[in-house]
Amino acid sequence: MRGRVFSFSRYVLIGILLAATAPQALPALGALSPFDGPAGCEIDRSLFLTTPYMTGNDVEELQTYLRERGFYDGAVDGIFGPKTDAAVKAFQQAVGLPVDGVFRTEHWPLFWPDEPEPQPAATTPPPEGELHIVVDTRTLRLTVYVDGEPFKSYPVAVGRPTRHTLSPVGEWKIISKGKWGGGFGTRWMGLNVPWGTYGIHGTNKPGSIGTRASAGCIRMYNRDVEELYEWVKIGTKVTILGDPPPVEIGRPLRPGHTGEDVVQVQFRLQELGFDAEGADGRFGPATERAVRALQQAYGLPEDGTIYDDVYYILGFK
Amino acid sequence: MVRRALIVLVAAALLFGAWSWYTWQSRLIVVGELRIDPATPVDPNRRYHILLWEEDLYLPGHGMQPYRDAVHEAIRELAAVYPNITVEVVFFTADELTRQLEEAIAAGVGPDIVATSRGHLVDPGVQVPVDPYLTPDARDDLLPFAAAAVSLDGRLWAWPRWVGLHLWLHHADAAGVDAPEPAPSGEALLARAEALHSRGIDVVAYNAYDPALLTGIITASTGKPLLQGGLVQWEEDEIAAAAAFLQQLAAAGYVPDDPAEASRSRLAAFWERKAAAIAPVNHLLLHHAFTRVGELTQDEDGSVSPAADSQLVITAPPSLAGALLGVEGEAAAYAVLVRANYAGDDHTQAAMRVAEHLSRRLGVWLAGRLLGVPAYASAVPQWERGSGLPEAHASRLLALAEHVVAPPVDREWADLDEMLRHQVIAERLPALLARQVTAEEFAARLLQEMRALTGSRKASD
Numbered sequence: 001m002r003g004r005v006f007s008f009s010r011y012v013l014i015g016i017l018l019a020a021t022a023p024q025a026l027p028a029l030g031a032l033s034p035f036d037g038p039a040g041c042e043i044d045r046s047l048f049l050t051t052p053y054m055t056g057n058d059v060e061e062l063q064t065y066l067r068e069r070g071f072y073d074g075a076v077d078g079i080f081g082p083k084t085d086a087a088v089k090a091f092q093q094a095v096g097l098p099v100d101g102v103f104r105t106e107h108w109p110l111f112w113p114d115e116p117e118p119q120p121a122a123t124t125p126p127p128e129g130e131l132h133i134v135v136d137t138r139t140l141r142l143t144v145y146v147d148g149e150p151f152k153s154y155p156v157a158v159g160r161p162t163r164h165t166l167s168p169v170g171e172w173k174i175i176s177k178g179k180w181g182g183g184f185g186t187r188w189m190g191l192n193v194p195w196g197t198y199g200i201h202g203t204n205k206p207g208s209i210g211t212r213a214s215a216g217c218i219r220m221y222n223r224d225v226e227e228l229y230e231w232v233k234i235g236t237k238v239t240i241l242g243d244p245p246p247v248e249i250g251r252p253l254r255p256g257h258t259g260e261d262v263v264q265v266q267f268r269l270q271e272l273g274f275d276a277e278g279a280d281g282r283f284g285p286a287t288e289r290a291v292r293a294l295q296q297a298y299g300l301p302e303d304g305t306i307y308d309d310v311y312y313i314l315g316f317k
Numbered sequence: 318m319v320r321r322a323l324i325v326l327v328a329a330a331l332l333f334g335a336w337s338w339y340t341w342q343s344r345l346i347v348v349g350e351l352r353i354d355p356a357t358p359v360d361p362n363r364r365y366h367i368l369l370w371e372e373d374l375y376l377p378g379h380g381m382q383p384y385r386d387a388v389h390e391a392i393r394e395l396a397a398v399y400p401n402i403t404v405e406v407v408f409f410t411a412d413e414l415t416r417q418l419e420e421a422i423a424a425g426v427g428p429d430i431v432a433t434s435r436g437h438l439v440d441p442g443v444q445v446p447v448d449p450y451l452t453p454d455a456r457d458d459l460l461p462f463a464a465a466a467v468s469l470d471g472r473l474w475a476w477p478r479w480v481g482l483h484l485w486l487h488h489a490d491a492a493g494v495d496a497p498e499p500a501p502s503g504e505a506l507l508a509r510a511e512a513l514h515s516r517g518i519d520v521v522a523y524n525a526y527d528p529a530l531l532t533g534i535i536t537a538s539t540g541k542p543l544l545q546g547g548l549v550q551w552e553e554d555e556i557a558a559a560a561a562f563l564q565q566l567a568a569a570g571y572v573p574d575d576p577a578e579a580s581r582s583r584l585a586a587f588w589e590r591k592a593a594a595i596a597p598v599n600h601l602l603l604h605h606a607f608t609r610v611g612e613l614t615q616d617e618d619g620s621v622s623p624a625a626d627s628q629l630v631i632t633a634p635p636s637l638a639g640a641l642l643g644v645e646g647e648a649a650a651y652a653v654l655v656r657a658n659y660a661g662d663d664h665t666q667a668a669m670r671v672a673e674h675l676s677r678r679l680g681v682w683l684a685g686r687l688l689g690v691p692a693y694a695s696a697v698p699q700w701e702r703g704s705g706l707p708e709a710h711a712s713r714l715l716a717l718a719e720h721v722v723a724p725p726v727d728r729e730w731a732d733l734d735e736m737l738r739h740q741v742i743a744e745r746l747p748a749l750l751a752r753q754v755t756a757e758e759f760a761a762r763l764l765q766e767m768r769a770l771t772g773s774r775k776a777s778d
Contacts, residue, residue, distance in 0.1 A: 273380020297375055299599045301526045301580045312584040313605060 041197050041217040044183035047103040049085035057165050057215035058183075059084070061208075062103060065111045066091055105182045105204060112207030126231055127151050133200070133232070135218050137167050137242035140210055142200070142218065144228065154228070156200075157208045157219035158242075165215045168193045169242045170263040171279045173235055174200075186222045187229040191238055194258035194281050200238070201225060249316045253306035257283040265306060268314045269294065346449055348655055349442040355449035355669075357662035361401060365667040369406045369675075370428040372414050376686055377604045381408075384683070391678040395671060402667050425657025429668040430675070435647045435724055437731035438474045445653045448473040450669040463692035466648035466723035474726055475650035476672045477692035478680035480718050481600045482646040483529045485521070487630045491593030499716055500537055500633035500641040503562050510571035513593050520566060522583030522592035525576035525750050528742035529597035533634035533645050534559040540642030542722050544734045549767045557760035558637050560749055564756050576747040596634065600688045603631070607688070613705045631713050633720070643722040648692065649683070651676050690718040737767050 043058050059078045066072035071094070072087035085101050092099045095110050129147035136143070137158040144151045159167035168191070176190035176199075185202015202222035203209070209221055218240075220228070244267075247260040258281050266279035269290045274297075277286035288304040295302040300309050311317045345352040359365070369392075374384040385408060392404045409417060411434060421427030422440050431439060438444060451459075451473070463477040491513065501509070510520035523530050532543060538559065541550040566572045573579035573586070586592040588609070598606070607613040610628045633644045651672040655665060681696035683689065685703030701711045725731045742763065749759045 272378055273375050293375075298601045298605065299524065299527055299529075299597065301524060308582040309584040312588065317585065317588075 042183040042215055044105055047080055048101050054080040061213055108204045124152055131236050133238040135240045154220055154224045155210045157211050157213045159214050159216040160212050166245050167216050167240055168198050169240050170281055172238045174232055185225060187225040189232055253283055255283050255288050348445050351659060353665055354662045357666050359667045360663050365402045365664055367404045367668050367671050368428040369404055370431045371406050371408050372411050372432045373408050377601060387682050391675055395674050404671055430672045431652050433652055434649050435731055437728045438469060438726045439652050439728055443654045445665055446472040446474055447476055458693045458695050460692055460694055462718050462721045463648055467650050469726040475652040476676035478649045478676045479684035479689040479691055480646050480648045480721055481689040482644055482717055483533050483597050485594055485596040485632050485634055486598045486606055487594040489628050489630045501635045502639055503635050503637040506635045514571050519573055519592040520571045521594040521596050522586040523596055524580045524583060525747045526580055526743055527597050528738040531559055531746055533597055536643040536645045536722050537634045537636040537641055538638045544725050544730050547730050547771055549771055553760045553764050556763055557756050560759045561756035564752055567750050567752060576750040603688045612707055627707050627709060631710055633717055641720055644717050644720045646721040646723060648723055690714050741766055
């Protein structure tokens with residue numbers, strides 16, 4: 001009898017210990033990285049304390065704004081823990097919301113009560129000619145070119161400067177259009193980035209325009225994206241300029257491969273004068289032809305793949 | 318007495334007439350059914366329209382546009398000397414140029430001038446030989462190796478622009494590379510290989526898929542081209558000796574084991590100092606190498622930055638004969654053609670003047686940027702400045718160019734030469750380096766196949 005009581009007590013003790021450490025252990029188990037999952041755009045959801053903790057760029061953005069306004073003094077780590085929960089409740093109390101610790105999509109504009117979306121001076125007549133959109137992540141501007149000439153420029157928000165939230169530098173095309181709402185604002189224009197879901201869209205965070213705040217997408221004021229939406233067709237070219245991402249370059253590349261390293265290789269091929277017909281992150285026939293032309297010119301074995309010596313010629317090694 | 322004087326006068330006139338006719342006849346150039354007088358001048362009162370077909374050329378790091386700009390600039394310069402000559406230029410890729418030219422010649426149309434990358438005779442039925450149009454000064458100015466690369470049966474068939482060479486490149490501090498030596502001997506290379514092997518360094522990082530790896534050694538050792546007059550010039554023992562030399566390097570472990578892997582990572586091996594040399598190298602690979610080590614520079618005033626010591630050394634492929642007898646290379650050139658609807662001897666003269674101007678102007682420009690050698694002696698100083706290479710390398714290139722052995726000038730044999738190299742020799746080379754076949758078997762089978770192909774080509778003539 002004594003042995004059974006002792007065994008039972010031991011299990012109770014173990015259970016108490018586990019329960020006491022769970023809040024610290026669960027984030028490690030449930031949130032291996034704030035950036036797990038496919039790369040890409042905003043996540044439009046309500047944020048609250050839960051088990052496991054919610055993680056993501058939206059949590060990080062929330063923590064940033066709460067911190068800027070003095071409600072949060074914890075780490076801006078993208079993990080919705082108890083400190084973030086307390087900060088949300090303090091913010092809700094300050095702005096007169098029900099204090100329930102749930103930060104909803106419609107709450108974002110409350111961070112900028114005195115900064116409604118600026119009104120346009122006048123509506124621009126639609127352009128005539130071939131459109132090309134160029135987003136410069138260094139100047140935080142989106143410029144519409146018509147037949148190669150600048151037509152109109154808008155301020156934008158681009159991806160946060162972390163490895164997983166950088167806006168995708170490269171040459172893309174519009175592949176979808178829609179009216180989504182919420183965190184995506186009033187309009188959405190999707191891009192053909194092969195490694196994630198990225199697009200140009202409106203926002204419910206007008207105060208973020210002109211900053212590096214998104215998870216990689218290009219945010220515009222709603223009235224700007226509504227104007228651009230009417231001009232753009234499926235297939236319109238979009239070039240995103242910026243510093244090359246800190247991507248590892250050096251794996252053997254062959255037709256069919258996709259990725260940010262493919263984009264960098266395509267850019268470099270074009271700089272050297274071998275036309276890959278765009279830097280879209282897809283190793284397709286045009287890229288293969290450009291690689292073969294380089295191999296032939298330099299007297300390398302011609303097989304259309306990127307191997308060691310090709311990386312040396314491209315200047316990556 | 319008067320009658321006698323008249324008879325003498327008439328006889329003198331007849332003799333003079335006959336002599337003049339003979340002189341005129343003997344200088345006429347026969348092109349197809351035409352008899353062209355190369356002494357016919359450009360008529361200053363006539364307007365000439367010259368059609369030039371150019372090949373798009375890639376310039377390292379800059380693509381095709383700089384060359385196009387240079388061609389247009391050269392044409393503008395010509396207008397100052399010949400304001401009545403208009404040059405229209407059309408650019409093609411190399412493959413497209415070959416294809417379109419064949420169709421155009423067959424149809425009796427086509428350009429007045431065509432750029433050729435191998436200096437070969439496009440078509441004797443429509444191509445005008447250049448030597449009757451050379452002034453004595455121009456003849457003296459042409460560097461002998463450049464003239465030889467575009468000559469056939471005693472005639473110059475194109476205006477040479479620049480000469481590219483197939484070379485080996487070494488780390489200067491690799492054991493025993495002697496800078497004055499234009500080509501290492503086979504023995505010296507083997508000795509060097511043994512010393513390097515003890516330090517874990519390969520003597521050369523090679524491309525097993527480039528026939529120049531083997532053909533360069535044969536040419537260096539024999540001075541003979543692969544083909545001449547449609548006949549294979551290399552003997553079986555000459556091929557076997559070069560093949561055996563490469564196999565000796567492989568068997569002793571002086572070069573990488575796996576030809577496929579080695580061929581794709583020879584730059585890696587060279588720059589990581591796992592190999593003392595890299596071969597074969599063309600002008601673009603030379604450009605890459607010298608740019609990478611920072612030895613390809615040019616001051617604002619165009620003068621070369623003198624380098625005290627260079628990190629790299631250029632040589633010919635090794636010679637098994639103890640002395641350098643030949644270096645493989647090609648001459649890019651301009652050929653002047655006539656059309657079925659012949660525009661006149663003065664038109665041909667105008668085309669020749671344009672071609673000569675372009676060959677001089679663009680030849681030195683390209684030779685400097687592509688690390689080739691110019692075709693004219695007067696262009697050498699400008700080339701030495703324009704190439705941006707340290708003086709030692711420029712001198713070495715010039716010295717090696719004197720030994721150049723170019724492909725056949727006759728187009729049919731030039732095409733066959735290319736096919737033999739890139740399909741017959743290149744296909745068999747990896748197996749030789751992997752020691753799947755003996756050097757003797759390799760040489761015997763190679764020669765047999767090459768002779769069969771040249772024989773079948775002759776039979777079909």
